[in-house]
Amino acid sequence: MTAKRNIIADGLAGDITRAKVEGKELTKEEKQRLRKEKKQQKKQKDKKGENDEKAPSERDKEKPVTPSSTPLSMKPPTQKAPSAVPAPSTASLPIPIPMPASEAPGPSPSPTSADKPVKSKAELKAERRARQEADRASKQGKKGGEPGPQASSSKPKAPPNELQPVVKRLPEHVQVDDPAVVKKLAKKLERQQTEGQGTAKKRSGVKIPLRSDYGYKVSLFSHLHQYSKKAPLTQQISIPSTVIHPSVVRLGLQYSQGIVAGSNARSVALLHAFKQVIRDYNTPPNEELSRDLVNKLKPYISFLNQCRPLSASMGNAIKYIKKEISNIPSQCKEEEAKNKLQTCIDSYINEKITLAAEAIYEYAIEKISDGDVILVYGCSSLVNHILCEASEKSRKFRVIVVDSRPRLEGREALRRLVQRGIRCTYVLISALSYILPEVSKVFLGAHALLANGYVMSRVGTSQVALVAKAFNVPVLVCCETYKFCERVQTDSFVSNELGDPDDLMVTRKGKTQLEHWQEVPSLGLLNLVYDVTPPDFVDLVITELGMIPCTSVPVVLRVKNVDQ
């Protein structure tokens, strides 16, 4: 009886795989057989300890059971528009695989009570394994259909019980439109636990609230977060924040309100906050500082990420700190370790930001000659520093500051340059092609340099670089090496940051035209923050290691990794 059933099961499995491969609908008999096997499997789970002589007779009874309920169970609820074939293909899996497993221990002759718990454990294990494989298969199918908007879900995916193709995991911050991913993130934030505690102690979870998105998102960017300044994350945490260190809460607020803006400023402020955290940190008993402190920092980093997505420079700084913390020898005393970490942070800032700025200035000053007309875009702290220092060295040049809404950062750059006595002109980006014939050089700052040579910077930079290229004006990007990151992207859509859409509203003469933009169903406000400039438009990158072409970024990264 068992052998026969096994043969049927195998045959069924073979049929189903054949059907999947050929893309045909399962025939009626196959469907019926599937339903029968599923019912049997369910019955097996329910009546585990029962006598097995009864089971076969029950199975015979199940045949004429109404098939109406099963078509519903056949299609598992998928989020994307489910097509006919992938759904049954994933649903069919759980049935043949646990079947032989449940069959095998089943019809053994009258199991004794001693054998019963052992066999049910094996059954459970097999079922769990089958369920995992089914989940993996369904995830495979979903992942395959997700990144491309033209989800070709009509084509069946490769049968998952063969070798799984390697699919790179997408970071969650570009999967905001997938509810499952958002739910997973919410759970992860809730459960952000401090690991490493003994099993005897109760695990204390640090609950970081999840910030919800605001307003209608333009469909091309619906995979990114869009937060509102009017709904800060501090609404959801208690006011005397005991869970999160007060300086981290303050920093998060300053990020989300834009008080600390700019890649360098954000990194320095982050390291400053971490210095406070380390200073107020006390190693709990039975813990090692090197392990516990890193775990303490994790919820703070998630909190800051929720307030405003981390920049590449911040990411590199965090990596450096974590490495330094884990390199602390275990026999080091707490005070000593804390002092060591504070000096590490100070030296990092000194080397990578302050001294790097000096070095970049040394290189850049060779490129500025008397009588130059230099164009800058937005407010880059590094470019401002270079120009201010150059004017002190009495180079005669004048500056054209190009600005754009909604941030209007160029005004701040203008203020700093004019304060030093530099002759400046101020235009908006729409006047770029008008002003460019006058320009001799373009100096741009960068938020990050990607591994394929693309420059990620404030939105509008690629425009400036493009028009400059059209006018044959050299474009120089100034960037410290700690902003180099190993990410690769070729367009500004896949990974970006969406600012508060309400920033685009402007009040002129007492009237705000876009005040009720949310009520217009076909209107979406898009406030992009970053864009990427291809390396063809950039002539030179000035770093503290020298003046390199854009394509040498991966070399620098490799050398840096070797050093570390």
Add this chain to the structure above:
Amino acid sequence: MELQAVLMAAGGGSRMMDLTYNTPKPLLPVGNKPLLWYPLNLLERVGFEEVIVITTKEVHKMISTDPKMKLDVKMKLDVVCIPEDADMGTADALRYIQQKVKTDILVVSCDLITDAALHEVVDLFRAHNATLAMLMSKAREFTETVPGQKGKKKAGEQRDFVGVDGTGKRLLFLANEADLEEGLAVRKSIMRKHPRMHIKTGLVDAHLYCLKKSVVEFLVDNKSISSIRGELVPYLVRKQFSRASSCPKDKEDPDQDLNRKDGNSSLEILRTAPVDEPLLQLARERSCWNDHRGDMSAAYHGGRLRCYVHVLEDDGEGVCYRVNTLATYIEANRLAPKLFEEPAVHPTAVVSERCQVGADSIIGASCQLADKTSIKRSILGASTTIREKVKVTNSIIMHGVTIEEGCNIQGSVICSNAHIGRGADIKYCLVGSGQRIEPEADRTNEVIVGSDQLMEI
């Protein structure tokens, strides 16, 4: 720890003596809960776990012993009793507890009833690293007739003039009408830095302040400041725009008037830089943010002292009441039931079936309501006894009151343990604590208090 909460509950209620001569102000019942419960509930809801309560011994005794004044708060209350004879202002009280203050403080007054989002005030305090952040709300018109007020309402209390900048958050100017003899003078230094200032009147100060720890240390040095609202806050607002003191000058002339030196040095306490200042300075330099535009100065004009205010403008943002006059007391009682969801009729009250209790009324514990009574828009305190055929409308009845048959109470406030004889007709009166109204009395618009409580001239 980020913030410590300090609750000021030692005030005397000088503007409603008729109510407070027997019951201290923090224990006045509002919606059958002591007034003290409301700010404590606010702090608990927001997430505080400990509160320092500054109060008198009398109030402390009543809180801990009186079972009626049940304070079901789960926070740890650290009660500090100040001596009653010392006429201490709120700033003096802060100086008194200086040892307990370890971080920045949030000072709340006991007569504040609000459900505003406190995080707005605290966010201003955190984000801008402010010295002072406070809460203000638009004053509301009181439509109810206030008992004991004969004739037209008085012109109202002295107004406050509040000057804010364009964003509406930075506090530039704060003065009370009483302090401005000739007119409103605005210093040139303010106008130079903030050419556009909006001056608002008609704002009620919620007496909720976030203060930096250095302010408490400053108070210890400056013993002349005794009230937070009256003196400290206007002083801080003024000093935002005063020129930074020049220390070398003082060193050269030690015989110069010491007053100036002391004033400058104590001001420096307010302006002291925290540890790691160079890093913060670097971050601020590199940041491309400025709080104003149009002139050549950096963010905040380089000033270290900053005061911020959050104004509750529309009604959507919450209610805010300060119960310091009779009118606000009645108004608060009117709206208090909406602030917490408890059953209107206490489970231990004995309400007979032939009695009509309106939806906006609150019946306290152990009340006894006889037949044919009608209670509309009123609040009955605990253990009150209402006999038959009584009509109570728009009134506030405190605990322990007995109202005999056939009475008609309208728009009145009957304080605790009073006794209203049968057939009395009380309209818009305030019956003091423990008073007896004779039967068949007909009082309108009177304040009935005992002769010993009448003011001494």
